[in-house]
Structures are given as structure tokens and as C-alpha cells.
Amino acid sequence: MKVCIIGCGAIGSLFAAHLGRLDDVEVWAYDPDETHVSAINEKGLRLTGLSDIVVPVKARTRPEDIPECEFGIIAAKTLHTRAAMEATAAIFRDGAVCSVQNGIGNEEIIAEYVPRVILGTTFPAGHATAPGVVNHDTGGKTWISPFAPKPATMEEVRQLADMLIRGGADIVAMEDARGALWTKLIFNSASNSMGALARLPHGVACDQPGLRRVMRALVDEGKAVAAALNITLDSDPDALIDYGREKAYQHPPSMLSDVLNKRPTEVDALNGGIARIGKEIGVPTPLNEAMADIITGLEYSWREDEWRKLKP
């Protein structure tokens, strides 16, 4: 069996490492980062932290150097979903691609490029510490299900889940994982935007009463949108925020890392996604909309060479 990880950053590496433990699975990875790819090919992909393992992965920067695969797992940042699928579509001519990305809107894009799609949402977190090395920060479940209107078969979803479970991951194969996806979407939109704007790790932000209050208000808007879509949440996103405070007090939300490194954030697929769907179905989401607008404005501030010239 051949599986290709699309975007072998922190999350992609966690999945690659699970599959890399299995003798009957050949793990490929597509990633544009040459240094990272070389390190993986030379020394194997190494996980530290919660996991401590080195596994063989065939990493490539050129998609044409990767053979056709039965499965894909895309873990690229949401803003690279289209570019990544455009580059790798040929690998999955008859394959099923599963998104384990943040936010909403990814599966819709994937469906434009491959015959069968698996919706997914994942809770484990990690961060790259060196080329070829990823620290496994926190554990957690991953939920996957067929994605309409281009669903993978339930058989395929179970097959992918079984492989990952054999590799040590905590996977739940379902008929409909949208409840899990929206739970994480709402959790992420609230915790990431506050961490990124107030520039605080998750737990520290939770302990500032004003920030915790805004997180709750953001969650309430997200819940109202999910309810209007008849999506039953998997668990209460607000309780997940408290759970995260216990488990990952000093963990910088990924959006905070993006902001500190002046990299584009995923806000458009998080708060922006909730606000867009809210608008479509007539559920007010003023706070999520404001967070998306402010963080988009903050991203623009990094283009100082450009705006300094606009007007004296």
C-alpha cells in the first residue's frame, strides 16, 4: 500500500511517522522545503517529545518523482491547499485524499482535484525543531469520514483508519465527522485568534478573564452557526478550551507562531470561515468577523515596504 503525505510539516510528520512504522505501507511525502526533505531522506523522519522514533519516509520536493498512491493525507496550511492539490493531483488519479487540516473549505478544494475525498479533523499538535525533526507536543484523536459530494467509500475510510491505528494513532472512522470538524473549528477560532492577538500561550490567555470571556463569546457564535447547519458537535468547544489550559498551558497556538514569525495565518479558514457561513445562512457572527478582519489587517502590516509608499 502506498500513502503520500502532502505537506510534511508538524502535523503531516506525525501521520507520516505512524504509517512509517508499518512494514506493509510505503510512505511518500511531498513538501516544498528542500532542507527538510533532504534531512528526512538521509536520516529518516524523527519524532521527539511524546513519541520518540525514527521512521523511513521517501520525501520529495517534486510531485512527479512520486508514484501513484492509494491514499493521500493533506496536512498543508489551509492557504496552500489549492497549490498543493494542483501539484499532486496526478498522484491520486484513482486515490482517496484525506484532509487533516484546520478550518473549513479544504475538502471542497480537494474535491476539485481527486476522485474521492475523506473529511478529517485532528487534535494532536507538534512543531518542527530542526530539518527532519518534529516534536510531538500533545496527543489526541483524529476523526475521519467520507466527504460529500465526492465521498470516499466507507470501506476506504476504515482502511485508512486501520492503518493509522496499527501505527499507533488514535483514529475514529465515522459516517459523518462534521461534528468533530466543527468542534475543532470553533475551538481553534476562539483560542487561536485570542492567542495571536494578545500574543500569549493558550493557558496564559485562558487565565486573563477578559480574553477568556471573548473566547466564550466567539465559541457561542460558532455554536449558533453549527446548530443552524444541524451539525451536532462532538463535544463542547468551550470545555476543550479549559482542557487545553490544563494540558498545554505554555503551548503557543499555531496562529501565534505565525504572527510572531510574520507568516500568513489560517484565520480565513477559521474565524473567516465561520463568519462566511454565518452570513450565508443568516446567523450573526460579528466577533468572528472582526477577528478575521483584524488578523488579516495585521498580516498586511508585514508588507511595510508596500504601504509606506502609498501616501505621505
Added chain:
Amino acid sequence: MKVCIIGCGAIGSLFAAHLGRLDDVEVWAYDPDETHVSAINEKGLRLTGLSDIVVPVKARTRPEDIPECEFGIIAAKTLHTRAAMEATAAIFRDGAVCSVQNGIGNEEIIAEYVPRVILGTTFPAGHATAPGVVNHDTGGKTWISPFAPKPATMEEVRQLADMLIRGGADIVAMEDARGALWTKLIFNSASNSMGALARLPHGVACDQPGLRRVMRALVDEGKAVAAALNITLDSDPDALIDYGREKAYQHPPSMLSDVLNKRPTEVDALNGGIARIGKEIGVPTPLNEAMADIITGLEYSWREDEWRKLKP
């Protein structure tokens, strides 16, 4: 006539410079910054930019070195209002003190320390460029009026206005200047919070459609509170935002300078003030409340030595 400027930063210096031009006014200044005070005493207070002038000011870091004065003009940052009045109250045993500070809540504090209070709001802006030197960035009017329940007489308000007008300032003495104060309060709350969080100068922030939209929503909340208080705004704060875009495109709002220099901001007297009064009178102000909470959280992020130790 003796007048004491309380807090001789950018705004205080503009007022000091106007009065320093007059032969019949002795200008004193209280400021805790020793370098700035020494420079003023040695070389005079210097304005550059819109004004180009050097005037004599008797600056002191110790309030006990300042004689009793008929008038005070307090231009301290809102979070220092109480400390500044506690230090200087004896100077105004029989004097009237006028606030030209940002936000709401200052006059209430001043009234605890001196017999007569003048409410004021001012539009000119400047910034310190060296000890004893302030650049006069933008012009604009200043509105002053008696402040109940400890009002200065209308006679005193006119006397202060006349002095400043003779010194070249654009001052309007009124029976009730709360409309002007709320106009600037609403304008400032919208423009400063967006500039500070998105880290963009005023005009650049205005040209980001999402940020401009949030500014408008913040203004709408502020207008609703003012209307419920039966305060007639002096002009439309939203139009002032556009006017500021024309006149001061690359001007960093003072709250942005505070954030970039990791200094406490005035958010509690701006968005926080609107949210508090809104809550008291039952007018919803969720966006202003969120901005106050987020910026207060951001201020806390600067105490990393403290929060890094809280929990692993």
C-alpha cells in the same frame, strides 16, 4: 497669571508652548521625566513641525518646587491621572484644573483633588523627538467647559480659553463640551484599537476594508451609548476617521506607539470606558468590550517573566 501643565509629554508641550508665548503668563510644568525636564529648563521647550518655536517653561520633577497656580492643564496619560493629581493637588488649592486627556473618567478623578474642574477634549497631535523637543504633527480644535459636579465658573473657562487663543491655539469655550469629548472618544476608540491591533498607521488601516468595517461597527456602538446619554455629538466620528485618513495617512495612533514600545495603553479609558458606561445604561457594546479585553491581554503579554513561571 500662573498655569501649571501636569504631564509635559507631546500634548502637554503643545499647550505649554502656546502659553509660553505670552508675557503675562508664567508657565510651570510637572513631569516625572528628569531628562526631559532638564532639557526644557536648560534650552527652553522646543516645538518643531507645524509649529517652530522655543519658549521658556519652568519644568519640575518635584511638585513641591512649583508655586500655587490659578490654572492647571493635565495632559498625563489616562492611567496616570490619579497619581498625577495626588502629587499636584496642593498646587491648585484654589485653582481650576482642565483635562485635555483622552477618554472618559479623568474629570471624575480630578474632582476628587481640586475645587474646580474644566472638562476638555483636544485634537492636535504631536510626538516627542528628543528631550525638550516635541514635533507638532497635526492641528485641530480644543473644546472646554465647566465639569459638573465640581464646575469651574464659565468666567474661568473663558479666561483659560482667551489665554490659549492669544497663544495661538484654536480653543472653543462652551457651556457643555461633552459632545466634543464623546466625538473624540468614539473616534479614538475605533481608530486607536484597530491601529494598535493590526499595527498599521491610521490611513493605511483605513484602506484595509475589513479594518475600516470594524472601525465603523465600533463607532456605531459608541454612538448608541452617546445617544442613550442624550449627548449630541459634535460631529460624526466616522467622518473624522475619513478626515484623519486624508490628513495623517502615515500617522501611528498613540495606542500603536504604546504597543510597539510595550507601554501600557489608554484602552481602559477608551473602548473600556464606552463598554463600562454601555453596561451601566444597558446599551450593548460587544465589540468595544472585546477590544478592551484583547488589548488588556496584549499588555499582559509583556510581563513574560511573570507568566512563564506560572505553570509548565
